[in-house]
Amino acid sequence: MPRPWVRLLAVLGITFVLVLIARSYNVAARIQLSWPLAVHPDGADDGAQIPLHSKPPTKGAFKAGQAANTAPGAFTRKIVAVGDLHGDLPNAHKVLRMAGVVTEDWHWSGDVDLFVQTGDIIDRGDDTIKLYDWMEALRAEALTHGGQVVSHLGNHEWMNVIGDWRYVPQTEIKTFNGPSARQQELMTGTIGRRWAQNYSTTSRVPLHPSLGEVNTDYDPSNSSPLSHAAISFVHGGLAPSYPDLTPFPSKINSIAHSLLHKLQHRNPPPAPHPPNPYPGLTHDATTAEHRLYGTDGPLWYRGWAMEPEQKVCAVVDSVLQKTGTRRMIMGHTPDFERIVSRCGGKIVIIDTGISHAYGGVLAALSIEYSLTPLAKASASDAKRWTEREVVTAVYLDHQDVLAVSEREIEGSF
Numbered sequence: 001m002p003r004p005w006v007r008l009l010a011v012l013g014i015t016f017v018l019v020l021i022a023r024s025y026n027v028a029a030r031i032q033l034s035w036p037l038a039v040h041p042d043g044a045d046d047g048a049q050i051p052l053h054s055k056p057p058t059k060g061a062f063k064a065g066q067a068a069n070t071a072p073g074a075f076t077r078k079i080v081a082v083g084d085l086h087g088d089l090p091n092a093h094k095v096l097r098m099a100g101v102v103t104e105d106w107h108w109s110g111d112v113d114l115f116v117q118t119g120d121i122i123d124r125g126d127d128t129i130k131l132y133d134w135m136e137a138l139r140a141e142a143l144t145h146g147g148q149v150v151s152h153l154g155n156h157e158w159m160n161v162i163g164d165w166r167y168v169p170q171t172e173i174k175t176f177n178g179p180s181a182r183q184q185e186l187m188t189g190t191i192g193r194r195w196a197q198n199y200s201t202t203s204r205v206p207l208h209p210s211l212g213e214v215n216t217d218y219d220p221s222n223s224s225p226l227s228h229a230a231i232s233f234v235h236g237g238l239a240p241s242y243p244d245l246t247p248f249p250s251k252i253n254s255i256a257h258s259l260l261h262k263l264q265h266r267n268p269p270p271a272p273h274p275p276n277p278y279p280g281l282t283h284d285a286t287t288a289e290h291r292l293y294g295t296d297g298p299l300w301y302r303g304w305a306m307e308p309e310q311k312v313c314a315v316v317d318s319v320l321q322k323t324g325t326r327r328m329i330m331g332h333t334p335d336f337e338r339i340v341s342r343c344g345g346k347i348v349i350i351d352t353g354i355s356h357a358y359g360g361v362l363a364a365l366s367i368e369y370s371l372t373p374l375a376k377a378s379a380s381d382a383k384r385w386t387e388r389e390v391v392t393a394v395y396l397d398h399q400d401v402l403a404v405s406e407r408e409i410e411g412s413f
């Protein structure tokens with residue numbers, strides 16, 4: 001019979017050996033290889049985990065605001081897109097600064113033409129009010145520089161107007177002075193009115209001004225070589241099975257506008273869940289409005305991020321065709337190491353878990369477009385052009401070129 005101290009030594013010894021083994025296999029790093037995703041209230045994607053990729057990023061220096069092409073007569077447009085920010089103002093500033101959208105002192109730099117944010121500014125962190133205030137300040141500053149801020153509602157903005165507060169930290173509620181003040185603010189208060197007025201659920205952003213303003217509907221009768229020179233942005237994804245893709249983007253945005261109005265003017269407003277029961281959509285919500293908030297709707301869909309490559313690449317062109325776009329850019333499903341490009345850059349997923357709530361990598365997507373007259377022709381009488389689009393993932397210490405498309409086209413633009 002061993003004495004108690006011998007048993008204790010044996011236990012300590014075994015523990016020590018187990019710790020050594022765990023360290024050598026880098027168990028901690030492996031445990032972080034997946035993260036529970038926000039769960040749709042219907043629970044359809046309950047327990048889903050995000051796989052991570054292990055491809056090492058290529059190194060290189062990124063100069064903020066560098067031009068893709070500065071030849072005389074060239075039209076250039078630079079778009080920067082950033083994914084889920086989840087209540088982290090300092091990290092949001094680092095990312096926008098790194099990508100050249102803002103200056104060190106938080107102002108619009110004037111170095112980019114469009115800044116796109118794909119939703120989920122709220123939840124999991126405390127800086128909700130500060131982030132929405134900053135976005136509105138940037139929107140106004142951008143306009144005075146001839147730039148534009150394009151903002152989207154993510155599933156978390158929608159959850160909060162529904163009364164689904166499962167991912168709201170108690171410390172964040174204090175910044176609003178309590179739950180009822182918070183609810184009022186998100187319904188018909190300042191933030192709620194901004195959502196209704198200056199945020200959309202999806203957008204179509206033109207690469208060239210001949211396609212019109214942001215959110216001009218795709219016209220399927222347009223036979224110009226630039227008919228699809230646009231990019232769609234959405235929080236979750238534009239699923240091939242989703243019935244209301246067209247006309248794009250106005251169909252989705254008008255359904256969303258109507259649903260948002262119903263939810264924000266619900267009287268009395270629903271008691272937050274938890275601890276109260278999940279309130280769901282308003283009783284008068286239409287089938288299309290339920291579908292918008294469904295698991296294959298634009299706010300929750302994860303198929304482009306999680307389905308196998310062969311499957312997504314077989315159907316991506318059908319959605320690009322219908323929406324009059326070349327690429328689809330979305331957040332929602334994070335990869336904590338990098339921006340994910342699939343099917344040669346036709347699908348780009350930009351949620352990298354920027355908020356300290358996740359501790360992912362700080363990343364932004366840069367799209368540099370140029371249309372340059374060929375030979376000596378001036379821009380006004382040119383008939384032949386080189387069109388070029390460079391899509392780059394930008395990180396603090398390096399950049400990754402995800403896609404380069406270049407071709408010659410003919411026409412007057």
Ligand SMILES: *[C@@H]1O[C@H](CO)[C@@H](O)[C@H](O)[C@H]1NC(C)=O
Nearest residue numbers: 136139140143193194197198
């Ligand atoms: C929406 O943005 C415009 C342009 O910056 C601004 O004038 C307007 O006040 C904003 N709307 C709300 C409700 O804040």
